[in-house]
Each structure stands twice: as structure tokens, then as C-alpha cells.
Amino acid sequence: MDREIVKLLSEAGGVAIFPHVSADGDAIGSSLALAMALKKAGKDVVVYVEENIPAVYRFLPGTELTRFYDSSDEAMDINLALDTGDVGRLGTRGEAFFKAPCTVNIDHHVTNTKFALLNYVDETSASTGEIVYILLKKLKLHIDTDMATCLYTAVATDTGGFKYSNTTAETHRIASELVSAGIDIGELSQRIFDNTTYPKLRLTQKAIELLEFYENNRLAVVTFSRADLLATGASDEDCDGIVNIGRSVEGVEVSLLVKEKNAEEVRVNLRSKTYVDVSEVAAAFGGGGHKRAAGCTVNGTLQQVREQLIEAVKDRL
Ligand SMILES: [Mn+2]
Known part of the structure; x- marks a missing residue:
């Protein structure tokens, strides 16, 4: 994890998080977990979503920290894109993203264009959720059950329930830590994988x-x-x-x-x-x-x- 990003985040008073358009479980889960952790650390936090959160993820804790960007919103100290490979994936929020004095891009897409001031891209990571897990550890922020629920959703969805070839031993180690935080795997898995309309x-x-x-x-x-x-x-x-x-x-x-x-x-x-x-x-x-x-x-x-x-x-x- 990039030391400068950790330092800047620990010192920031306000952080806005930008998940990608058509946000998936990884984008939403990692954004909500990071938002809740930073909020708990006393920071001003908002998650700017492009669309309404998909129905399947609306039960996740932390959704009250999400909203649509308004051009009258004051810029935060840091605008942080999560799981977003390029500016196009910010959709209509592209301009808003670059309004903060510091922009950060944390992602795992091999095609990431490193569009922010500070970029941390680990393409060996199966999910952005795993990177956010490591980031929270570096920030010495406690991962509570709500944050673990969101991070587990991120990791589990981007690995297709730990089935895809991107799944690593590290993925399982992190998942194990998240399970230890007290999440209900049965209920969570049913909600995200075995639930259709x-x-x-x-x-x-x-x-x-x-x-x-x-x-x-x-x-x-x-x-x-x-x-x-x-x-x-x-x-x-x-x-x-x-x-x-x-x-x-x-x-x-x-x-x-x-x-x-x-x-x-x-x-x-x-x-x-x-x-x-x-x-x-x-x-x-x-x-x-x-x-x-x-x-x-x-x-x-x-x-x-x-x-x-x-x-x-x-x-x-
Ligand atoms: Mn992802």
C-alpha cells in the first residue's frame, strides 16, 4: 500500500469516495466499508454514486453515506475513486472528481489509466475490497461487523463466490479475517448470490x-x-x-x-x-x-x- 495515500487519508478532514458507474458488489462494498471506517475516525465522508444502489445491495450497512453529487457541494480534501479503471467509468462525475485538491485512485484493473494525482493499482488483487481491507489495517482502523459485511460482499462478488481464477490464498486469508469479525455468511451469501426476481x-x-x-x-x-x-x-x-x-x-x-x-x-x-x-x-x-x-x-x-x-x-x- 502506498504510504503517501495512507498518510494523506489519515490527515484528511473530508473524503469523497467515487465508485464506478453501474457499480457492482466490489465497487459498492469497498466504498461503503471505507466510508464507514473513515466516518468512525471522525472524518467528513460521502460516497458519490452515479445511479441508485442496485436493489440486491441495498441491505448493506452504510448506504446512508451515499448520495448523488450536486454541483453546489463543496469539494472535500480528497476525492478517492475505487474500483474505477479510467475516467470514463466515473460517468457524469468526472468533472466533480477533479475538483478536490487531492485525487486518489485505488483499483485492481490491469487496464487502469492512473488518472488521479496518487494511484495505487494492484492487479494481483482479486477485488478492490481486499485492497481496502489492507488500507484499513494500515490506517489502524478497526474493522467492525458492518464494515466486514461490506468488504466480504466486495471480495465474494468479484471472485464469483471464491470460484474464479483471480482468487488467491490472500483472498481467503482476508475473507477469514472478515468472517472472524462476526458476519453471517449464510444470510449474506443468500442475499447476494441466491436471490433473484x-x-x-x-x-x-x-x-x-x-x-x-x-x-x-x-x-x-x-x-x-x-x-x-x-x-x-x-x-x-x-x-x-x-x-x-x-x-x-x-x-x-x-x-x-x-x-x-x-x-x-x-x-x-x-x-x-x-x-x-x-x-x-x-x-x-x-x-x-x-x-x-x-x-x-x-x-x-x-x-x-x-x-x-x-x-x-x-x-x-
Ligand atoms: Mn473490482
């Missing part, structure tokens, strides 16, 4: 219907139009995890979820199983991520972007 179930059904296979079944693709989302009653956050359906099929190396965002933009989620570095594919389209999980937002029609991505992945299979 009818719209999400219908969306999953639609995804299976629409699954297409290419390149001797090594590439799986699901393409969602806005109409598909509308027909199922699902929201954008319900698309979380859909890309894993294709990857789970025997023989598939790369899975794509190609989703119409609006008339001009298409969001693509990429997953790979063993050897294709999808962060490179996503980076070629202005996005980023990790070797086995990445994403990009591309200008064009749904069909155009779908074709472009299929071509780009074919070369690497």
Missing part, C-alpha cells in the same frame, strides 16, 4: 433462448436489444451475471453479452475461461477490465458492434 428470471430465460455459438462453439454470444429488456421487465442491473451463462457451457472459451444501451451506444461484457485475455479486447474498444472479465461501451448499432466484437475475439481463439 421474476424479471431477472425472465431475462435469464431470454438469454438462454438467444444464445448463439461461433468458432466451433468456443465463442458464446447473447445480444439484448432494448425491446428484449422491456419485454422481460428487467432493468440494466438485472443483466449482471448474464454473461456467465455462455461461459459456463462446455467448450466455450469466450462469452459476450452485447446489450443495446441507447440508439448510439452498445455495452459489451466479456468473459473468458482459461486463456483469452479479454481485457485486451475491451481495451481495443476503449474499455478495460481484467484478463477473464472485462467490458466496453462502443458507439454503433447493436448489430455493428456485435459483428466487430465477434471478429476481434475470433482472432484470439
Whole structure:
């Protein structure tokens, strides 16, 4: 952990935390845990979210520290981005982020562009939650049950429940410490992993219907139009995890979820199983991520972007 970041955070009077757009369990969990810890240490803290917190994470402690940025808000001493690979992932909060005298970027994406004044990027870490855990230790802040609940959510979601290849011995050591802080793993796991809604179930059904296979079944693709989302009653956050359906099929190396965002933009989620570095594919389209999980937002029609991505992945299979 960067000593200067630790020193600055311990001395700061006010800190604003910025998780990435379409915040996932890691972005939200690590932001809430850090916010609660800094608050408990007597600091002024706010978490600026881009969208409402996804329903699945609304039970987490610390959500009262989140809100939307208002241009009349006074700048804090430090603006700190968490789990955010590049400025684009700050969405509409990009300008607000750079208003503080000191900006910090803490992340684990291999494609991180080090956009802040101080950057700490550990791509060997499975989750930003693990980095925040280490940061809290360095700050000598006690991790209570609420903070542990949020950090465990961060670690567990970014490792797919400790199943993905990014999971390390260190991941388990940290998880073990978090469990010791008194969290209820059974209840927490059920809430974050075994809890669906009818719209999400219908969306999953639609995804299976629409699954297409290419390149001797090594590439799986699901393409969602806005109409598909509308027909199922699902929201954008319900698309979380859909890309894993294709990857789970025997023989598939790369899975794509190609989703119409609006008339001009298409969001693509990429997953790979063993050897294709999808962060490179996503980076070629202005996005980023990790070797086995990445994403990009591309200008064009749904069909155009779908074709472009299929071509780009074919070369690497
Ligand atoms: Mn993450």
C-alpha cells in the first residue's frame, strides 16, 4: 500500500469516495466499508454514486453515506475513486472528481489509466475490497461487523463466490479475517448470490433462448436489444451475471453479452475461461477490465458492434 495515500487519508478532514458507474458488489462494498471506517475516525465522508444502489445491495450497512453529487457541494480534501479503471467509468462525475485538491485512485484493473494525482493499482488483487481491507489495517482502523459485511460482499462478488481464477490464498486469508469479525455468511451469501426476481428470471430465460455459438462453439454470444429488456421487465442491473451463462457451457472459451444501451451506444461484457485475455479486447474498444472479465461501451448499432466484437475475439481463439 502506498504510504503517501495512507498518510494523506489519515490527515484528511473530508473524503469523497467515487465508485464506478453501474457499480457492482466490489465497487459498492469497498466504498461503503471505507466510508464507514473513515466516518468512525471522525472524518467528513460521502460516497458519490452515479445511479441508485442496485436493489440486491441495498441491505448493506452504510448506504446512508451515499448520495448523488450536486454541483453546489463543496469539494472535500480528497476525492478517492475505487474500483474505477479510467475516467470514463466515473460517468457524469468526472468533472466533480477533479475538483478536490487531492485525487486518489485505488483499483485492481490491469487496464487502469492512473488518472488521479496518487494511484495505487494492484492487479494481483482479486477485488478492490481486499485492497481496502489492507488500507484499513494500515490506517489502524478497526474493522467492525458492518464494515466486514461490506468488504466480504466486495471480495465474494468479484471472485464469483471464491470460484474464479483471480482468487488467491490472500483472498481467503482476508475473507477469514472478515468472517472472524462476526458476519453471517449464510444470510449474506443468500442475499447476494441466491436471490433473484421474476424479471431477472425472465431475462435469464431470454438469454438462454438467444444464445448463439461461433468458432466451433468456443465463442458464446447473447445480444439484448432494448425491446428484449422491456419485454422481460428487467432493468440494466438485472443483466449482471448474464454473461456467465455462455461461459459456463462446455467448450466455450469466450462469452459476450452485447446489450443495446441507447440508439448510439452498445455495452459489451466479456468473459473468458482459461486463456483469452479479454481485457485486451475491451481495451481495443476503449474499455478495460481484467484478463477473464472485462467490458466496453462502443458507439454503433447493436448489430455493428456485435459483428466487430465477434471478429476481434475470433482472432484470439
Ligand atoms: Mn473490482
